[in-house]
Each structure stands twice: as structure tokens, then as C-alpha cells.
Amino acid sequence: MAEGSVMMMVVLVCSTLHVLPGMHRAIAAASHGPGEAEPVWTRKGAAWPGSGSNSPSVTVGPFQTVFNHSSQACNENDFPDTSARAFRDRDGNIQIIAVNSLSSHRLISTMLNPDNATMVRDCHQPLMTSGFNADPSQFDDQLWIQAVYTADGKTIHAIVHDEFHGERHNVSGLCPTHIMDDCWYCTLLGAVSYDAGKTFQLHPLEERIVAALPQTYPQGMGHRVGLAQNTGIVRNPNDGMFYFMALRSQSLYGNKTSKEETAPDGMCVFRTNNVSDPTSWYAWDGAGYNAKMVNPYTLQKSGGDPNQHICHIIPQRDNSLRFSLYFSTFYNKFMLVGTCHCDLSSPSTPQCVPEGIGKHAHMHSHTNHERYRDPAHPTQAFCFALSDNLITWSDPFYIMNVTSIQTWSTHHSDGTSGQWYPALVDATQPGYNLDRVGESAYLFFVYFHPKVKDYGKSRDLWRASVKFSK
Template sequence: MLRRTAALALTLALALGMAAATARALTIRKTGEPETVTSWQRDACAESDAPDTPARAFRDAGGTVHLIASHSTARALTGPSLDAVRPNCAVIFQGHGKDDPRLNDDRSWISSFYTPDGSTVFALVSNEFHGQKRRALCPSGEYMRCWRNSITAAVSSDGGASFRLSAAPPNHSVATLPYPYGGDVGQRTGYFAPSNIVRNGDHWYAFLWAERFGAQQRGACLMRTDNLADPQSWRGWDGKSYSVRFVRETQAGDPAETHVCAPVAPDVLQGTVRSVVRHRASGLFVATLAMTRDGRTGIWTTTSRDLVGWSKPELLWAAPLLFRYGCGDAAAFDYPALLDPGSQSRNFEDVGKSAYVYMTRLNLDKCRITWNRDLVRMRVEIEGN
């Protein structure tokens, strides 16, 4: 019995030591103030041309860098390097405003990109069904009470110059709740805001945010696929393995709880995971989040070796956020994404000793959020090995 107790104590000590080592493995600190990448007042191609997703980047087959941080009518910044991208007013993607919620093709934010060769570019899309615009489905006419979200897929065959749905709706669906649209249910429901796509081993991974509804728990869910060309090949983490098959509606005898994901590290990932990159020297993954924790609001980082276990978050920068600001603040911030101009990956999925946190700065007008939003970036240094 004593030997067993000692062994358990040693195992616990080793586990705690490994967790502590992971937490101390990287030190990320800001080394500058936010600098403007694009100014809405100066650069917007249209009123709604404002950064409303985390910044994502990839290099096409010709070496041009595409940086996308856009609204539901999506445009890109393009240029010879991440440091030299400029606004391009060509529309690369938008949803089709379908009235049927089962099609998952209403207003759509193209959010995540991955290209194996610079010619074909796969993408994840955050699709919002706006029930308040269909009063027969949403008697209250209130946006938040009738909002259903899903994750869908798009693809480009011209190096990111334009995107189309990867299949005819609703077969382009990636992650959906297993419950039919309920209309005026009093809260937003579904899966939201996919992170960037990152390769690990033989699979591609992405985080998404889930709201509590039915059997689905609230938190950051993780999904993976071994075939980016097949939207329905993505499988969610169930707490033990990647076995959750997302469906649009369960059939008789098929329990809904088998088709919802389990939040990953819910006591750590308490906000939407905006980006995940791998630190080249250590091999650790670094996630960025905008959240309030321990009474402090701002941009946070956390690290992981396997995308499932995460270190205690560290506050990178204290700042007012999109949903956490005061009327005395000049601006609020959100959508932090870590990008390294010197990344060795075509998809900017790794970082070295320095990088930038790209963010949206929402310039407040008398305590109100308007279209006046800028894409900014803040230099950081990353120490550890």
C-alpha cells in the first residue's frame, strides 16, 4: 500500500512538474505598441470593409502573400511579404443569404485558410443564420435571440483570388448542432469562430467556440481531419478521442449527445481561441485569446504540446476588449492572431524568436462600436527552447 501511495505521489509530482515546465517553457512579451496595418478611414473599399475576423495569411504559388481579416464581404491584403501587403478591393467571398436555415448559407465570414501547394486553398467559414430577418422564424425580431451559427467549408482553385463553397449546400457543412433550427430560443446557438488551421502529424486541426445548448457544453472545442477536401470528414474531440461526427439533425434512435464536442481545457481556454501556431525552437503550440481572467482583461497566451492540455494563461497585454470596454475608452480590441513575417510555413503556422500579434482596433464613438475599425499589429518576443 505504501509503495502504491508513493508511486501515485511520484506520478502526480511528475505530472505537475511537466505542467509547470510547459508553463515556463516560453516567455512571450510585447516589445512595442500597436501599429496600424490598415486604417478604415483611409483604406476601406466600402463602408463594411472592416476587419471582423482574426488575421490569417498564406503564400500562393507565385510567392504573393495573402492576408485576410475581413467582414462578411471578404477582401484580402496582398503583397510580396507579410510586411508589405496592401488592400485589394476585389471581393474574394461572401455568403448567399439563403432563407432556409438548413442550408447553412446565409451571412458568412471566411475565417481560416490552408494551402498545400499555393494553388488550391481550403477554408473554414463561420456562417451566421440571421433569423431576425425572417420574422416568420423569429417573432421577436431580435438578432441574439434567433442567431444560429455553423462552420462550413469553401475552396479556391486560383491561389486565393476567389473562393466558392466546397460543395452544394448543405453538403459544405463542417460543424453543426444536431438539433433543427428552433427560431426564437432566446440566445445564440451553434458553433462559432474557427481558429486558423494548423498541421500536426497526419492531421489538420482547428478550434471552434461552442455555446451551451441541449447536450452541447460551452467552451473551446477542437476538431481535426485528414482530408481538407471533404467538409464532412472533420471529427470533434469528445474528451478522449476525435470521434464526434457532426450532423445537422439526428435520426430516430441516434442520441444527440454523441454528436456534440467536449470543450478542451475549460478552466484554461475560457475565451475563443483566435489563433494557434507552433514555436519552431520548442515545438510548443501557442494559442492567443482575448478574455477576462482573474479580474484582468486583455490579450492572453497559453502553450501546449498536444493541443489538448494547456498551460496556465499568461496576460500578454492589458486592454479593453470588444465586449469588455468602458465609455471612457477610446478603442476596444479583439481577434488576436500571432503571425511571424519570417515564418517557414506557406500557411504561417509557425513562429520564431519574434512575431506580431495582429488585432482589430475598434475605434469607439461615444461608447458605440461603428464600422470605424483598424487592423493593427504589436511586436512580441518569444523566449524559450
């Protein structure tokens, strides 16, 4: 996450069309009104193994504002800092959660369709309030709701991204360098709402850990450590189990070479048969879902073996496709949506690779990915990948050009806007949980305004219609 914030629930209201600076020449037809089906662009992706000459492609429609920070924010700290997570409550309303750790509010709408981009921001009370606890063993510092799942639209189970920031607590020795990245420790926690998503509470400490590295907070470790930025929860139609993915960062344990101080960064996969029990999650350990997730402080006291409780990163995943996970009923595969680098020298068939995540990021053995890492050439983009089993994934398929949050942070004073935290919402899918997407959906993302003086709080939530092809 970019910075600490409070979680909010948001309801989208505006339907203004936008053109992203430098995005694409075809957006010039701004005369199309909200909800019209005129596409912005369509590009075929590269063919993927087993597909023959065919490959997925995406048609992207006009951009619309869902949440406008300048006119809808409940307070100055009310801005989206996560990918949008959606569910249908017991009254049939669509609720969207895109929050931060300083202010968390929801967006509500009776429906999502081309003629109704309106969502209402609920400012009555925050969804959850960060504890800002200076004791890392309490797992209650800065909190972001990152995933939701419900069986009845009333009791909503959530996975919460918890960042412990040693540099922000006035405790001697907690962060000797006083540098954020040196003292950043992240875990994933369980929370629940019993009032249809109005408020969420963390589970008791002994039942709180959904996923964590088997290592306690190392004071002044010199780099970020933890499991972070998890996707939403998806039910696998083939086995009935529930899954999510998360970024593993700088683990002391796991699949690493003897020369590495820490294991490579990458994506882990987690599974349970009971989303109501935060302690029931197991991680893929390279052979199966055998790594039980535990409280690292309890593990340390018991003298347990950390290597029995570490998730392994999935193979060939040098990527930032870490934001949003779904099951595609159109492709009959799992779909992961995130960011990538693309070579657009052949506009009709862009070649894309995952974006690297950290100094230990590794390469695909069969492709020269270094050419896409040249900062003078790569085109940053939103992409999606497909998988039958959540472990082996296709290379990314192009959706649209973006400017990453990293590029925006150094160039926004020049008039550069940013686009980050992609997600899909298909409200035509049945049931309470919008963890499936069909042939058409809405692409949601956070829009970062240029020339800001508020450390990036001027952020809106935008959407565009997308239609997938085979």
C-alpha cells in the same frame, strides 16, 4: 461576430506608430520609427507546471497600422471583424484575410518585415458574398472566412463561420422576439478558392458542413446556439493530422449535468487527415476524435442519435482563448492566442486566467478564478497558452493590455478605444501555410476607434512585433 458583413481581402499599407490610450507608460518613446527594434515592454508570465522557475515572456514592439479603414476601405462596410488569417500564395505573396459578412476583401504584400508594413487592399471583387438565405437548413446566411489552408498556393481550402440570424428575415415565427441573441444559430462550413485566393465558393450543400451541433435551428431559443469563431487550421508535426478549435455555445447535447438545460460553453477540438474534404472532420468526444460531424437536418431526418455527433469541450477551459491557434517551433508546443483577465499587482509576474464565456462557464478547480471576474479590478489582456496535445492547456501568459469589444461598446463615446481579434503571423516560416510561429512574429489585432457613430465600422488592422522568451 459583432455584426453581419461581406468578406474582403486586404493588403496592408501604412506604418504609423500608435499609443493605445491607457495602455502602458513605456510606449512614450514615440520617436522610434517603423521597424526599429526598440521594445515597448517585456513581462514574465507566471511559472507553469513542469517549467521550474522559468516561464514564457513576451517583448512587444511598436504598433503599426496595417489597414486604415478611413483611407483604404473598399466601401463603408469594409472593416475587419475576424482575426487575421495569413497564407503564402503561389507567387510568393503574403495574403491576409480579416473580413466581415457584408464585405470581404484581402490584403496582399510581398513580405512582412520591420521595414515594410505595407499591404494593399484588393478592391476588385469580394472574396465571398453572403447568401442571406432565410432557410437555416441551407447554411448560407451571413458568412465570414475564418481559416485557410493550401498545399500549393493556388487551391485554398477555407472554413467559413456561418451565422443564421432569424431576426433579420421577414419570416413569420422564425424569431418571435426579434432579438438577435434569441435567434442566432452558427455552423462552420467548407469553401474553396481555385484562383490563389481571389474568390471563394461554398461547397455543395451535401458536402458543406465542417462542424455543427447536432441540432436544427430552434426558433426563438432565447440564447445563441452553435459552433463559432473557429481558429485557423494547424498541421500537427507529430502525427501529420490537421486540427482547429471552435467555441461551442449553448448545446442541447454533450457534457452537461442533469440540472443544466444546455451544456456549458467552451472550446472544442476537431481533426482530419484531409483538409480538402469538409465532411472528413471529427471532434474530440472526451475520449478521442470519434464524433463525426454531420448535417443536423440530415441527422434529424435519419433518426440518428445526436449524442454520437457532439463535440465535448476540453477540460478546464473556462476561457476566451478562442481566436488563433498555431504550433510554436520555439516552445515545441501548440499555442493558443486570445483574451484573458490578469492581476498586475506584481508587474514583473502577472497572474492571468482565461476570460469567461457565457453563463455556463465553469471554473478551474485548483484556482480561485472568481477574484479575476470582479469588474472593478481585472485587467483585460491578450494572452497565449501552451499545450502538448490540444486538450490540456497551461494557464494564460500575458502579452499586453487591451480593452475588450464588450467594454468598448459601452464606453467608446467616452473616448475609449478597443482591441480584439488577436492573431500571430510569422512570415519567416517556410511553406504556404503560416500555421507555425517561431521566436519572433507579428501580433495582429483589430483596433476599434472611439467616439464612433457608425456601429463600429471604424476599425483598423494593427500589428506589433513580438518576441517570445523562455
